[in-house]
Amino acid sequence: MSAARDIARRRSRLRAALPAAGLLPLVLWQIVFFVVPVALILGLSVWRSQSYRLIPAFTFDNYIAIFARPAIWRALLLSVETAAFVTVACAVLAYPVAYFIAKKAGRWRGLLLVAVIAPFWISIVMRVAAWRLLLGERGVINQMAIALGLTEAPMSFLLYSPVSTAIGLIYAYLPLYVLPLYAAISNIHDNWIDAAMDLNASPTRTFFEVILPLSAPGLVVGAVFCFVFGLGEFVTPALLGGGKQLMFSQVIQDEFQRRLDWPSGAAMAVVLLVLVFASLALSMKWIRRASGETGL
């Protein structure tokens, strides 16, 4: 009897330990390779560096020093502007397609959704390489424009400018915006739309007073991800931006890897982190409010 009870007890103890055992590896892994690196960056940002050597300290000099550099402000401003522009452009471009897939595509919706996301899985370096072929002075777009007689001289602003960075980023994050929008729009019942029309609302009014407010959760979630990813994106501005007007991410990389000033690079990285988490925290409120109103 007691042996059987022993086994039962051991088994129940095992059962109690299972959840912890399942979670622990992932949690430990994320602590070592995610929390610790972020903490290291935070720590480094208050250290000092003297002739490429790191000196432990607790000083905010790095922050004061980077904000005294006009180039940092310019890069930060360019990054925020570009990310904001890309977010708005993605919202405008993605909305009709998300609506089409959610409401009009019928049984093709799954396939169409997959087709939107598929390019997102291709390596960013290859996607950017493709945009170089398209945007260059002798690129596909310029040669088409000349052949069609739209311009006489190639448009040189297309490549190696903030314009090309913005195009590359819009291309990269459009699929990411369609997903939450699609989810929000498919949650809008058709009879809510029909009710508005039955009550003699014009299509425009139905859209602005019924459909658009109800898709707010998707709009906000998509905007946050677009903005946050756009702020920190490095490959696209590095390969398409041309290097005359640097984005914040490029300045951080430069500080770390070329100027080898880790503490001040870390301070810039912390500024980026603060921006990212501020936009997340700000939108959390909005996401909750938006979903509270729709009762989702």
Added chain:
Amino acid sequence: MSRLSLGWTLPAYSVLLYAFLYLPIAVIVLFAFDAKAIPGLPIDTFTTDWFAVSLADTRLVGSLFTSIRLALLAAVLSTALAMPAAMVLAWRPVRMKSLVLCLVLGPVVLPQLVLGLGLIVLFRAAPDLIGSPAIVLAHTTMTSSYATLMLYSRFLGFRRSYIEAAMNLGADEFVTFREVVLPLVAPSLIAVLLLAFTDAFGEFVVAWFLAGFTETLPIAIWTSLRQVISPKIYALSALVILVTLFVSVSAQIWILGQSRRECES
């Protein structure tokens, strides 16, 4: 069906947007066949020579195989980390669940640049790991987040009644897992493996920071983008892109079919 219809404008716009999404892909594939050494319009002669040239380039092919090897490792590792965690998160009451979810979500929203720089600092404590091991560790961190979130949402929709039935019939946790849970989640596991592989395969920034002398395919392409690009890069990219599209599309259609079958049943 709603009566709010815009006639043909919505479908027409959607066609245009899909064209925009697939234009760069089409251009890379097109220029892989351009006979000129510096690709550009108009294409007079088509050739398949660049494919042979790129596959004969040992450095390029070597970087391709490095990428495949490292991405495989990262995909297996991250799925192995994600699967038990997602099961616990979805089916068990977890103390401080939101904290754990934050820990899982963190690497998704953290700028890759910042994670990469933090890992550079971390691996100063273990410089021997720089190169392939560091890349695998970093990619596992990034992909295990996505993998956990995907599996978590799949497991939430999973019918608990199957598990309860098995347990009521006397199966213990391990038998239930082997006989009931595993066969049911196998398709999503494979889908998650494939997506984690694709993600790790294409990642550039963090790998570049931690690579040392290791060269993955994205790093090799990045390096070649600094000079005049040889069409052989486009040829290899075209091959890789087509495989990537095939893998990611089939993985996602698989997930889709799976959830649809569950809805119907």
